[in-house]
Amino acid sequence: MNRWTGLLGAAAVVAATTLPGLAAQAATPTPTPRPTPKPSTSKPVFRYTPPDIEGDRRKAQAAAESYLNDVAAKLGQTGLWVDPDVKKLSSTETAELDRLAKAAVAPLRIAVIPAEKIDTAPASISSYTRLAWEGEEIADQLYDRVGVEGVYAVLVDARSESAGRGFHAVQRADHGPTYHVGDGVDDAVDCCAPDYEEMLTRFIERAQEVDKPLYIDVAPYAGGVAGVAALWWGGTALGARRARRKDEEKHLEVSRPVLNEEIIALSQQVSSLPTPADPQQSKLSKDVLDTVEKARHRLDEAKGDADIEAVASLLGSARYGLACLDALRAGKPIPEPTPPCFFDPRHGPSTTSTNWTPEGGRERGIQVCDACAARVAANEQPDMRMVTVRNQPQPYWTLAEELASYIDGYWSQGDGRRWYFPDEDARRAGDAMRARWRARRPGARFSRWSGDVGTSLGNWSSSSGDGGGGGWSSGTSRRRSYSSRTRSSGGGSSRRSSRRSGGSRGF
Template identity: 30%
Template structure:
């Protein structure tokens, strides 16, 4: 919902037109449980089957739906009883097909839970990680599980909520009336414009607060790299210096100057990616220069040290586990590799939070762009894999992060796409509490 009155009007009318065939034949055909759920999800983001009302109360349902509407993201939630009307096999893809709207779909079936998404809205990896994060061993209550899933999905999903959530009725007569009322939607569009303006101002204020946090950390990184350059005992004209060394030195200086210029031009948190990417390039140039001066070949291009990118490029990989988390392999500098081998804590980068100074991976999503600039060039799945189970990790699994360019991207979603989506693109992850079934597991994947 941008400042686009005519696209908004057109979207509403298209959505109403798409609803007509569903409602026109609805009275004549016998509904299945999924038909009822799909029809309800076209009208609003949360559906609770009457047989599953003990899982989620009316007030909890309304609160969850309101949060999704406020966020303006195409996130759909269905709470269903475990009975013959809802066979587990292919349940998620069948629900998506019958609803016919691009988005993220989460289903609580009895005590089981799983989710899937159209690839244009959220990647397979993002859905898998998010499902895993809300499925602790032993299960949990529906309200808490759905709250946590929706929190993560609203952070990561691309696109806008469907226009049909504006309140179209399930009764064919009322739908026809709404089509007529659509001629008056220009007035409603003006109201929507005012609401979106307030939302935009609120979002801009939040972005500026996040940028102020990042500026402190990035300025420390730029200063540290500048001090490295000051300590560097190299002159382009010194005896033994060759063109390759001079090129490395120039790249290091360009990285420093580029980082300063990018930070001065930063207006949004995502702009910080360019700063840390420039610093990473500069530090690799310094490592190459040091190797050439020692008569060695330049080192391979590796990610920065996971614990603190100011340590420079990593030299090896080591096993490490955050407190209470699973062990994983992380790229580390030589000094941190030695600390881990001796059973000591690595020299992790800490940042200031309301809870005091904590490691950056426990500081929340504000530091995603900072970390993404350092690590995105080494593969979109690297950093989320390193950070799985941490506060920052769940925020770095967006489809945009999976691009080698970082967090940018062309957002889409929430559109009425019919039922001809490619269900063969749906992954087969079975997330612990998943439903199982004939398709090898009802799991988070791409439609």
Template identity: 30%
Template structure:
């Protein structure tokens, strides 16, 4: 069952795997075809190129990014199997700064992350199910402030981080571009396509591609195994809570709301077990911890009903150990060497923090020994994302190893931190509903949800701002 869910991740074979004579012939063919390789450039031309590959460089700004640099960038994107699109364009009338990003997203028609270097300025946008607006804004601002305005530095810095944070998969249309390099947008396009086609039939390229796919699959299996150990412990702990509950639905003092809470907790326990059994990739564990978090809130609600207390407010679980159940308030806390921030805590951990003590944190095994889950690396992103998938995470994780790895689908949902209405503990939806990253959506997207970065920095002179350049 897992095999059917594996995504392709192909990269072009090195041209030197071909005989020199073949390459020489291809060079001559490319030179002959070069005059016809490029006609008028506009949004539709750029969009057509990006549907076949992740990078497009307009020939009028070829000096800002060379064909070799563009091909290397495209190679990284296709190798990461993420829907990240990059266009390097001139400040020209056919690319109005106020609408260029929105127009390009609409013309390409594929859900993803879109980065544009327009003239001397840089910006990006993303569909919310791929990367939330807050993540795009923060990342674009960081890139603009730290790159010094250099095109290659800005684009590569953004892409390197977006590949780690973006959700979804590379679009299937990229399968039509054997080199995985999209369009360099100049007379070299025909040459690159021909070299890529020839490289695909080279045995060395095929072997390399297979090895990389196997290596990636092995890496994901190892990551999933690490997560499975931790989450199986969490599922067991929740099952023990149910066993200790001492609640009998047939008891005369039990009413329908109590029975409903109890049934919901049982259903979510079974759902967590089933989801974990069928998990194939590390990202598959996020719905598991979501179910466990929902189940613990159902138990907290049942406990309040039985005790005659007011029903609890829907809050995120305790940051230090989600197995402690829903938090009761926020407390000021800082990781070692970090800056203080407000984090949700259970009653016991809140008292420990306020008394100057150490909270009881959820630790996991790492090569250097047990560490709190937030300091054990990005492999625990899906684990934390299911428990704490609200808009509070960027502030919580500054200065930790888990850092920015939770900017994925569903990030920013619910719990009053960025939230959406109507959460009932069962809905797997939210603002990230719709086509998955890399899937076709046509022009059917909400420009208001297509999160973009700030126009500040990077030489911006206005009109090149968030949510689609204005």
């Protein structure tokens, strides 16, 4: 009994101590467990600000112009100035070159500057060089700032040509002698680059030599050359005239009998006409007779093709006068002038057009008289003008060279114009004859000779260039030369004097 009583008492004590805590725990709410945070998958955002390349370039350009203003201030007097950052010239060499420049006959102003002082390439592009000015313009910019006429040279120091290394010079002057500035640049680079001291010495020597006009050097020989040229010109012209006169004499041998025959026949035709009572017809008959007489006198004095053409033209005018006279007698209006009948100019002015195919030729359109048109329409042989040469009669148009002036005279309209002659072979032969005469003249021969020389030199230059060397160009590369008229922002000249000479070379 006592045992159970003790156990119950112990249980009561335990309950008394634990139940209040459990009750308090039950009254307090249980906190919600926090979820475990997941790792973030988003990338960090970086803000990129691109460089202001154009702004940097403007700043570099302004710095280059300011630097060149300082260089110009150092060259108020003739001489040489070397930037302290250029290490390839010692102080002794600089002093000697300055003395030579001051003692030169030409007013020389020479500057040796580092390329980075006038480099406007953005700093972000470290391997790229862009000078503020190129070629002769660098020297011109220096002239703009100094503002005094003379020779200006700028030697740009760099590690290589691609980095801006080069030699640039120009002479600006409105009056006075011209110096060998361009030759001086070439000589300096070709002989001595990249030795600055030797280059500048050679340039100073060459750039003070006066470039004399060519006529001064060739004056002693000009008289002899002119005499030889005059003899050649006169001899060639005389030979051309003799050759043409010989050709025209042959033409006259063929044309004179033909024209003389036509004059006699036409004179007889006019003389047989009845005396008209109408004053207009009477005057027209007299004009026709006078024209035939003029043709007779001109043929008697004929010496060449010009006389043959004039006689044929007069005979054509006389035949047109007869056609007008026939129209007046018939009470018809005076006809318009037309070319002669193609088959025979003696038939008078043409009255109609027809197509005709010569033997062995192609069809062509021709203007003929009524009688010849009727024969062609009837497939009969037209009445052709035949001319006998070497005992062989043949149509006159086949003798295109011998009778070229005969054809030109008949197909002349009298005002410098000509009607179209329908035979193409005859036209081509006449043109070839006249081209041969022109080719014999001294001017034409000289043009051909100069053209042949130019072609030969061009072919030689091309073949030399294709071979990988030689030709006209030098093996040393040349930088582009500029002659911009843009004014700088510095002081000095407001107007550039005339460019006398200059040169620009990279090395």
